[in-house]
Amino acid sequence: MSDRRQSAVRPAVSELLHRDSIFTPPSLANRLVSCLRVRSVNVVADFAAGAGALLDAAQSRWPTSRIFATDIDRAQLRTLRRDRPAWITANCDFLNERSRRRVLGLDAFKGNVDAVLLNPPFSCIGATTISISVSGRGLRGSKAGAFVVLATEYLRKGGELVAIVPSSFLTSEKDHAFRQHLAEIGTLDEIDSSCGADFESVTLHAAMIRFRKGKPAAVPDPIRVTPSASLLSARLNCSIVRGVQQIHSLNNSGVAFRFAHSTELRDEGIIPRVERVRPSTRSVLGPALLLPRVGAVTPQKLAVLARGRVVLSDCVIALQCDSTAVCQELKARLLANWDLFFKAYAGTGARYITISRLKALLGTLGVVAVSAQPDQAPHADQRAFQTGGRYA
Numbered sequence: 001m002s003d004r005r006q007s008a009v010r011p012a013v014s015e016l017l018h019r020d021s022i023f024t025p026p027s028l029a030n031r032l033v034s035c036l037r038v039r040s041v042n043v044v045a046d047f048a049a050g051a052g053a054l055l056d057a058a059q060s061r062w063p064t065s066r067i068f069a070t071d072i073d074r075a076q077l078r079t080l081r082r083d084r085p086a087w088i089t090a091n092c093d094f095l096n097e098r099s100r101r102r103v104l105g106l107d108a109f110k111g112n113v114d115a116v117l118l119n120p121p122f123s124c125i126g127a128t129t130i131s132i133s134v135s136g137r138g139l140r141g142s143k144a145g146a147f148v149v150l151a152t153e154y155l156r157k158g159g160e161l162v163a164i165v166p167s168s169f170l171t172s173e174k175d176h177a178f179r180q181h182l183a184e185i186g187t188l189d190e191i192d193s194s195c196g197a198d199f200e201s202v203t204l205h206a207a208m209i210r211f212r213k214g215k216p217a218a219v220p221d222p223i224r225v226t227p228s229a230s231l232l233s234a235r236l237n238c239s240i241v242r243g244v245q246q247i248h249s250l251n252n253s254g255v256a257f258r259f260a261h262s263t264e265l266r267d268e269g270i271i272p273r274v275e276r277v278r279p280s281t282r283s284v285l286g287p288a289l290l291l292p293r294v295g296a297v298t299p300q301k302l303a304v305l306a307r308g309r310v311v312l313s314d315c316v317i318a319l320q321c322d323s324t325a326v327c328q329e330l331k332a333r334l335l336a337n338w339d340l341f342f343k344a345y346a347g348t349g350a351r352y353i354t355i356s357r358l359k360a361l362l363g364t365l366g367v368v369a370v371s372a373q374p375d376q377a378p379h380a381d382q383r384a385f386q387t388g389g390r391y392a
């Protein structure tokens with residue numbers, strides 16, 4: 001098939017993303033449905049039903065269940081009504097309270113649904129948030145998060161929701177209030193951290209979650225992490241310094257300093273380059289453990305700066321320690337708990353770690369991390385007069 005022909009048949013990924021219509025392939029829909037542990041299932045709902053992939057999988061598992069499907073897309077709804085006449089369907093902008101109120105009978109489902117399935121729209125760029133009201137309380141977060149939280153209102157006690165969500169939903173500050181709410185009314189579990197690869201047309205940073213309503217976990221911690229116990233013996237301290245110098249703002253003016261971007265963290269060491277920056281730009285004085293803030297983190301990128309001062313790009317974070325021995329111990333704890341550390345780099349586009357996620361993770365590894373005071377300006381005597389040279 002020619003490229004032109006193919007693009008006529010299959011909408012471009014950007015177009016699909018724009019319409020929030022990346023439908024779930026049947027194999028993934030079946031896997032999602034198989035994760036539901038509810039015993040008795042009479043009513044199943046999907047409030048962003050699309051072509052009905054998730055509900056089809058549910059119907060195969062529970063053939064006699066009542067199926068309730070809503071979607072904002074009228075054309076999609078017409079197709080569903082034609083092809084699945086037994087389902088109860090409604091056109092509804094689920095994020096809009098007035099639209100929900102207009103759907104006759106929707107209220108009757110509140111607190112009565114046994115299983116909710118969702119692959120909600122993901123598009124919610126940057127700091128954009130959606131405000132919703134649940135149980136008379138105002139909450140804010142991502143669009144996908146708002147779908148999940150609003151959908152839980154329809155679950156009966158003991159009912160479960162399974163959903164494909166942007167990976168960032170589990171860790172982002174943006175969705176903190178939503179996760180907190182869910183932790184107060186039930187138990188939230190991550191059941192697959194990387195199901196995005198299962199989509200045929202596009203790779204998404206997506207995770208599968210399961211939420212059970214009622215009997216919240218004793219500690220309202222939405223995601224449970226279990227670091228290896230042997231590493232928790234000695235308490236360590238460090239100060240976190242987040243770089244600020246943007247690469248695209250380097251313009252060859254200012255004073256020459258040793259400089260570390262994430263590309264300078266190589267083979268477990270640092271090979272700093274020299275850049276001209278404003279003398280007040282934030283830097284770090286070794287001993288420190290440097291790690292990328294944005295992008296792919298690998299064990300080779302955990303680099304110990306034994307001594308000397310380097311200016312940090314905004315893609316690098318430094319953990320300043322009292323000695324190189326502490327740096328090495330800190331690095332060993334991160335390597336021994338790599339899965340947890342790797343997962344802390346979340347985000348639907350580029351993966352990144354936030355300072356609060358890093359602090360929380362370090363806390364579970366017995367490391368007390370505080371943000372360094374902003375007194376990190378490089379001093380004249382530490383200017384870089386030479387390039388290259390491995391620091392550790």
Ligand SMILES: C[S@@+](CC[C@H](N)C(=O)[O-])C[C@H]1O[C@@H](n2cnc3c(N)ncnc32)[C@H](O)[C@@H]1O
Nearest residue numbers: 022023024048049050053071072073093094119
């Ligand atoms: C990612 S698709 C998933 C469809 C289907 N559940 C599946 O898994 O294949 C998301 C669906 O959400 C619908 N949608 C987007 N915004 C919506 C809104 N505010 N209210 C209800 N549905 C919405 C889109 O029309 C689309 O069908």
